[in-house]
Amino acid sequence: MNDTIKRALDSDLWYSFKRHPLVITAAILSLICIFGALLAPIIAPHNPFDLKTLNLLDAFTPPAWTENGKLTYVLGTDDQGRDVLSTIMYGSRVSLLVGICAVALSMVIGITLGLISGYMGGAVDAFIMRVADIQLSFPAILIALLIDGVARVIIGKDGHDQVAIYVLIFAIAASGWVQYARTVRGSTLVERNKEYVQAARVIGRKPLIIMFSHVLPNVMGPVLVLATLHVGSAIITEATLSFLGVGVPPTQPSLGTLIRIGNDFLFSGEWWITVFPGLMLIVLVLSINIIGDWLRDALNPKLR
């Protein structure tokens, strides 16, 4: 029976998908980005982190189609002679990993707390929401800096580089859960008074089951949209943190780090070092957002 449900769902989604050319474009673009990132070690033309293959004489090569461009470096090279296309592919690995994991973690925390808060009400609700308010009164960057600082003290400098990505994911997730908790709580307050929730209570279902199998599917719409937008902003937060020196170590630069490195050379005319990672970021975030928007409509049975 599970299989038939899955198949039916697939076909409904597929039907809607086929009718939206913009979504198809966005899906293809984000698939290219994701596959480019996943398969970077196999398909990237160069390995920008293998110091043996780097040649400082190739530094600041402009893109291939310009006057001094070389065909081996399609999008040019940076100040150390690293191929920009390859660094982008490796960089988006880190960015996507941090972005998606941070969003997933803050979704889990936020949705759980939001559901409990909205469904239980009373003192539990008041407590969780005051914690959320306090959390919101600190800028996200500050919280991330704080978490990173604490992690550094506990783990020590050497160990820190290895766990930097996890600390970063946790730091971004810790500042992002509030949005989910608030959105989910708001929708839960509406849903919990609906008769289908009361019906489940009369049937004798336990509060946790009602929360997760009745209320949750009905509050996921806004969460899904929020999550896609959040992937973009998480990637940007990650870039900001990397810029401040608390992000991923410079040996594994992310898209944000690449933009920052390139930014130093923007005014001396080497625009490609920062523009291409920037374009990559825009394309990635924009296509994910378009897909999220379409999913919201397509998954809503009332709009089908």
Next chain:
Amino acid sequence: MSNVLLEVRDVAREFDVSKPWLNRVIERQPRTILKAVDGVSFTINRGETLSLVGESGCGKSTIARVVCGLYAPSRGSVIFDGVDMAKASTSEQQQLRKRFQMIFQDPYASLNPRWRVGRIIAEPIVAHGLMSDQNEIRKKVDQLLLQVGLSPQDQEKFPHEFSGGQRQRISIARALSSNPEFLVCDEPTSALDVSVQAQILNLMKDLQREFGLTYLFISHNLAVVSHISTRVGVMYLGRLVEIADTKRIFQQPLHPYTQMLQSAIPDLKMTGKQRTPVAGEVPNPLNPPSGCTFHPRCPHANDRCKAEAPKMIEHPLGGAVACHAVEEKRIVPIKLAA
């Protein structure tokens, strides 16, 4: 085994509708308590249908919810088949829950919009662990769908693919899936149009006959009530004012409020009969009138009615009435044509 399935004994339910604490302190106001139900007692025998009627806000739905355990009573007790619900242990409550179900008013809100019909109907079966085999559950749901006049293929559909009447049928199928003995129906037909109302009522009557179900039926529609009930309780402002067999209530209403409600039923024959119009509005339940809460609207009210709340007293014609005027024989029973 006694014949009484459900006993509601002196149940009251209050709601705190006070303003927030800070406002109360600044405006120096006490807490505001709304007495939605104030001391209602009745019993329901096995296999019968007791209807509760009354105007909006008289507490009928609150009683339904207290009986189902959605609200805890502020006072009094609900006794189901000899077991006091409030005192029952958790496992006993689980056992009892299997035996009663509820049908809700709004068929558009009472089905989870993201669940397929098959899963909705099977929920009580799964919740109580009555069956574990998927095929067995599927067969049971097929059978339930046929019983309520839908087709087994409808299992795969979502609730929004159905009309109001069909959704109410799905609600009924869900309520029946744990083989309950007792159904609480909270205005199950008031959101439906008239032709569909009749279909649903007839379905409910058929199912009652087939499974020996007992109904507590909440409605404001007297025509519906006369069609389905064995006994009728009339409520006014959180209290029961009259309870009797359907025939007695409709042919010889005693309480002045029941008489008013009777006169308000539209009559296609235009017999030109004398009508007592329903005068006035329901008073604010936050500040109910003293004595008999009906006295500001009652043509028979005297000083005693303003001071003293009447008690339910058995009447020789059958049933019980809470009215000083009836007790003092100031009201002569009027005989209405059937």
